[in-house]
Amino acid sequence: MGLKALDYESINENMKKVEYAVRGELYLRASQLQKEGKKIIFTNVGNPHALGQMPLTFPRQVIALCQAPFLLDDPNVGQLFPPDAIVRAKHYLSMIGGGLGAYSDSRGNPGVRKEVAEFIERRDGYPSDPELIYLTDGASKGVMQILNTIIRGEGDGILVPVPQYPLYSAAIALFGGSLVPYYLDESSNWGLDLNDLRQSVARARSQGIMVKAMVIINPGNPTGQCLSEANLREILNFCFQENLALLGDEVYQQNIYQDERPFISSKKVLMDMGPPISKELQLISFHTVSKGYWGECGQRGGYFEMTNIPPQTVDEIYKIASISLSPNVPAQVFMGLMVNPLKPGDVSYEQYHRESKGILDSLRRRARIMTDGFNSCKNVVCNFTEGAMYSFPQIQLPPKAIETAKRAGKEADVFYCLKLLEATGISTVPGSGFGQKEGVFHLRTTILPPEEEMPAIMASFKKFNDEFMEQYA
Amino acid sequence: MGLKALDYESINENMKKVEYAVRGELYLRASQLQKEGKKIIFTNVGNPHALGQMPLTFPRQVIALCQAPFLLDDPNVGQLFPPDAIVRAKHYLSMIGGGLGAYSDSRGNPGVRKEVAEFIERRDGYPSDPELIYLTDGASKGVMQILNTIIRGEGDGILVPVPQYPLYSAAIALFGGSLVPYYLDESSNWGLDLNDLRQSVARARSQGIMVKAMVIINPGNPTGQCLSEANLREILNFCFQENLALLGDEVYQQNIYQDERPFISSKKVLMDMGPPISKELQLISFHTVSKGYWGECGQRGGYFEMTNIPPQTVDEIYKIASISLSPNVPAQVFMGLMVNPLKPGDVSYEQYHRESKGILDSLRRRARIMTDGFNSCKNVVCNFTEGAMYSFPQIQLPPKAIETAKRAGKEADVFYCLKLLEATGISTVPGSGFGQKEGVFHLRTTILPPEEEMPAIMASFKKFNDEFMEQYA
Numbered sequence: 001m002g003l004k005a006l007d008y009e010s011i012n013e014n015m016k017k018v019e020y021a022v023r024g025e026l027y028l029r030a031s032q033l034q035k036e037g038k039k040i041i042f043t044n045v046g047n048p049h050a051l052g053q054m055p056l057t058f059p060r061q062v063i064a065l066c067q068a069p070f071l072l073d074d075p076n077v078g079q080l081f082p083p084d085a086i087v088r089a090k091h092y093l094s095m096i097g098g099g100l101g102a103y104s105d106s107r108g109n110p111g112v113r114k115e116v117a118e119f120i121e122r123r124d125g126y127p128s129d130p131e132l133i134y135l136t137d138g139a140s141k142g143v144m145q146i147l148n149t150i151i152r153g154e155g156d157g158i159l160v161p162v163p164q165y166p167l168y169s170a171a172i173a174l175f176g177g178s179l180v181p182y183y184l185d186e187s188s189n190w191g192l193d194l195n196d197l198r199q200s201v202a203r204a205r206s207q208g209i210m211v212k213a214m215v216i217i218n219p220g221n222p223t224g225q226c227l228s229e230a231n232l233r234e235i236l237n238f239c240f241q242e243n244l245a246l247l248g249d250e251v252y253q254q255n256i257y258q259d260e261r262p263f264i265s266s267k268k269v270l271m272d273m274g275p276p277i278s279k280e281l282q283l284i285s286f287h288t289v290s291k292g293y294w295g296e297c298g299q300r301g302g303y304f305e306m307t308n309i310p311p312q313t314v315d316e317i318y319k320i321a322s323i324s325l326s327p328n329v330p331a332q333v334f335m336g337l338m339v340n341p342l343k344p345g346d347v348s349y350e351q352y353h354r355e356s357k358g359i360l361d362s363l364r365r366r367a368r369i370m371t372d373g374f375n376s377c378k379n380v381v382c383n384f385t386e387g388a389m390y391s392f393p394q395i396q397l398p399p400k401a402i403e404t405a406k407r408a409g410k411e412a413d414v415f416y417c418l419k420l421l422e423a424t425g426i427s428t429v430p431g432s433g434f435g436q437k438e439g440v441f442h443l444r445t446t447i448l449p450p451e452e453e454m455p456a457i458m459a460s461f462k463k464f465n466d467e468f469m470e471q472y473a
Numbered sequence: 474m475g476l477k478a479l480d481y482e483s484i485n486e487n488m489k490k491v492e493y494a495v496r497g498e499l500y501l502r503a504s505q506l507q508k509e510g511k512k513i514i515f516t517n518v519g520n521p522h523a524l525g526q527m528p529l530t531f532p533r534q535v536i537a538l539c540q541a542p543f544l545l546d547d548p549n550v551g552q553l554f555p556p557d558a559i560v561r562a563k564h565y566l567s568m569i570g571g572g573l574g575a576y577s578d579s580r581g582n583p584g585v586r587k588e589v590a591e592f593i594e595r596r597d598g599y600p601s602d603p604e605l606i607y608l609t610d611g612a613s614k615g616v617m618q619i620l621n622t623i624i625r626g627e628g629d630g631i632l633v634p635v636p637q638y639p640l641y642s643a644a645i646a647l648f649g650g651s652l653v654p655y656y657l658d659e660s661s662n663w664g665l666d667l668n669d670l671r672q673s674v675a676r677a678r679s680q681g682i683m684v685k686a687m688v689i690i691n692p693g694n695p696t697g698q699c700l701s702e703a704n705l706r707e708i709l710n711f712c713f714q715e716n717l718a719l720l721g722d723e724v725y726q727q728n729i730y731q732d733e734r735p736f737i738s739s740k741k742v743l744m745d746m747g748p749p750i751s752k753e754l755q756l757i758s759f760h761t762v763s764k765g766y767w768g769e770c771g772q773r774g775g776y777f778e779m780t781n782i783p784p785q786t787v788d789e790i791y792k793i794a795s796i797s798l799s800p801n802v803p804a805q806v807f808m809g810l811m812v813n814p815l816k817p818g819d820v821s822y823e824q825y826h827r828e829s830k831g832i833l834d835s836l837r838r839r840a841r842i843m844t845d846g847f848n849s850c851k852n853v854v855c856n857f858t859e860g861a862m863y864s865f866p867q868i869q870l871p872p873k874a875i876e877t878a879k880r881a882g883k884e885a886d887v888f889y890c891l892k893l894l895e896a897t898g899i900s901t902v903p904g905s906g907f908g909q910k911e912g913v914f915h916l917r918t919t920i921l922p923p924e925e926e927m928p929a930i931m932a933s934f935k936k937f938n939d940e941f942m943e944q945y946a
Contacts, residue, residue, distance in 0.1 A: 005685035005718035006755045008785035011622050020795045031578075045798070050571035060541045067803075068537035070530065071553055079549040098523035103763075103770040105504075137610050137773070140797045148647075149484050170796045174621075212478035245478035282479045297576040298802035300610065312481035322493045323643045324613045325518070328801045329771035330540075 021433020030427035048295030065089035108135025119339035124268035139302035151177035163434035219387025254292030301331025373458030401472035494906020503900035521768030538562035581608025592812035612775035624650035636907035692860025727765030774804025846931030874945035
């Protein structure tokens with residue numbers, strides 16, 4: 001009969017080219033060990049609730065009422081829900097019409113998109129148009145929609161930072177495009193070097209690749225740096241000169257752990273620069289309910305805002321979104337709640353503020369504990385996590401470890417991370433999953449384990465690492 | 474500067490080829506009219522809650538508790554929630570670990586997948602493996618994942634019924650494959666003719682297309698027919714002979730409005746047939762929480778089950794699902810509740826049973842009212858809606874109407890449906906959006922408007938139609 005449609009040899013070759021280390025060999029091995037009864041600390045994905053972070057109370061109250069609207073008619077509702085949650089649930093239910101069980105418009109509910117636009121206006125000080133904001137099932141889905149729009153084939157290149165979050169390499173491979181890497185400079189706190197960027201573009205062009213867009217992740221994943229306004233200007237100018245669209249992955253905009261470089265959006269900097277660039281540069285900005293102090297990953301809510309994208313293209317993106325009918329509606333309500341939060345004076349404000357500040361303050365302390373912990377280890381150096389949720393220490397592996405790994409048929413960082421997992425239960429992602437310069441090794445871990453466990457985890461890491469370095473010295 | 478990355482002329486050509494009539498010209502015009510204050514009856518999408526269907530109470534109670542787990546610690550919880558909802562919420566929360574805000578495994582929560590497997594076993598009488606069941610953000614997303622796996626380029630063909638649900642044509646166009654149509658026979662109640670099927674395959678092969686898979690929609694969308702066991706055997710045998718994978722879209726399996734042909738799954742028929750076919754034929758079956766008496770479209774929950782798919786391919790599909798991290802978790806709980814429903818004796822059983830039976834009984838009556846209504850109209854003939862949620866009447870348009878449409882630059886059925894919309898507010902989808910034989914015209918409407926409004930809607934339709942036929946006689 002020959003090959004069948006779903007035999008491995010028959011299927012889409014682009015799928016096979018995809019690598020996705022965040023859920024790769026290390027994750028699979030960790031899942032296996034967990035099944036066998038070992039205690040695993042999953043720091044492979046930025047998944048705060050899985051590591052014990054409690055959800056914010058107020059949005060969960062509102063969504064519970066939206067899911068069970070009949071509670072609003074129950075005379076006892078006030079015993080379980082505060083009045084502002086009840087008001088807010090009624091607001092979203094009336095905005096949504098058919099409730100959470102009805103498909104929304106494929107771009108998301110118009111009322112929520114308006115709340116997002118108002119949030120962006122307050123944040124940036126410039127107008128935002130709800131018609132150019134599309135809600136998505138998490139930011140990753142939005143990034144995939146846009147890359148799928150841009151990429152026609154392997155002649156189309158996308159500039160991606162290295163180290164990078166593997167969503168980008170995976171999606172570019174799946175859509176059959178070409179990833180054009182630009183390197184972040186670890187020695188200058190993962191800064192971006194314009195000369196290196198220019199060389200990357202020139203090299204790609206000399207290979208016949210049309211470079212179409214540039215990705216920035218700010219704050220950085222896995223690298224944790226926050227871009228300064230001056231740096232963002234340079235990037236925007238570069239994109240303008242080189243005729244590139246800019247994809248601004250800004251999902252960690254609430255996760256800032258220092259005061260020197262607060263988050264500033266690409267959209268604001270672009271608008272500040274004025275015409276012609278502010279009227280011409282094509283920018284897509286991404287955000288999510290999965291990060292920040294929300295961490296509502298499992299709800300799958302996100303949005304992207306399109307700036308200077310022609311209406312015909314906006315319509316095509318709408319049409320394609322329509323194939324899967326609508327983003328999930330509960331997460332649209334979460335997005336509304338995130339961008340239109342409680343205000344001082346609201347009954348639940350104090351609790352909401354206390355909870356969110358508690359999470360952010362603790363993350364800031366954990367970022368410090370982790371960086372200091374790594375820097376106290378033998379052959380490990382680590383930049384401070386200025387933002388986002390990750391620590392990305394460099395592991396300076398001795399030649400003997402590299403050779404041993406090679407003989408075992410493993411990348412050296414994979415070898416190290418597997419040993420770490422077996423010894424301590426700490427499930428990380430090897431740096432090779434994010435890309436790095438030849439012969440330099442890292443791992444990525446989230447800063448999300450509970451704060452009270454952090455000292456023990458870092459001690460356990462140090463013990464493993466220092467013994468490993470001893471063993472392979 | 475030349476073209477930019479997101480200028481219409483620069484973007485992915487496959488996107489431009491996509492047509493998606495369910496949210497096409499008619500929907501956009503209807504949305505416009507609604508904005509202007511006109512009352513619109515949206516029957517373009519199978520979206521029950523948008524048309525007033527109430528959600529089932531029990532699952533919404535469970536999900537509300539899962540979203541607000543702190544309620545479980547409140548001494549007053551029993552005043553708003555029945556004890557079985559509380560037990561079930563605790564069951565899912567303990568199964569899920571990090572709660573609804575944590576990413577699950579990219580295939581979905583293992584416990585829910587086990588509940589799905591048990592449901593399939595009870596339904597079909599054959600074993601089902603949770604490792605071969607992947608949860609998705611609605612069935613459409615699952616269909617897209619599988620088509621993306623199968624299609625490598627325009628040389629790969631997928632057999633799709635015509636008329637068809639445009640998800641298939643849209644996804645095949647987006648992935649750059651070739652749609653190979655086979656016609657359903659309206660005169661034999663949208664039956665499937667094996668000879669026609671064979672000819673379709675032969676024709677495609679003569680054009681150099683490798684036909685890789687066949688789609689069936691059972692019960693049919695937009696055509697509403699239920700496949701008999703004999704017919705399913707023929708289809709399976711045909712796929713086996715022709716070395717095709719079978720994609721079984723079974724999202725309407727709970728929506729049956731006659732007793733002669735109850736739903737029977739492709740998986741069961743395949744297993745009944747025994748080896749070699751039961752061990753070799755590659756089958757993917759799709760299901761959802763959006764249809765049935767649930768109608769929870771906005772939650773975006775679905776699954777697919779893979780039968781006889783090699784492990785390496787299963788792993789590739791897993792890897793690609795991992796790029797977007799996980800299907801939304803609340804809808805996974807809905808799926809668990811749907812496949813593992815309340816049983817007689819449970820405190821909330823009676824209400825649950827009453828609500829679901831009420832919805833199904835009413836849908837059955839509405840299917841009848843609508844079919845009879847259409848058949849009472851001048852130049853309209855309509856098969857009975859045996860299942861699913863749609864009526865697909867043939868509109869025999871007079872030559873004068875066809876000419877007038879042509880002069881207006883419209884397809885004749887689009888012309889008719891636009892006039893219908895303007896005159897009555899009824900928003901349908903022209904048959905050309907689903908494909909049909911040359912010179913034959915239809916429209917699709919859902920049977921979902923509230924039962925009490927149905928007579929008035931059908932009267933309004935009849936008045937419009939009969940005047941239209943008069944005018945263009």
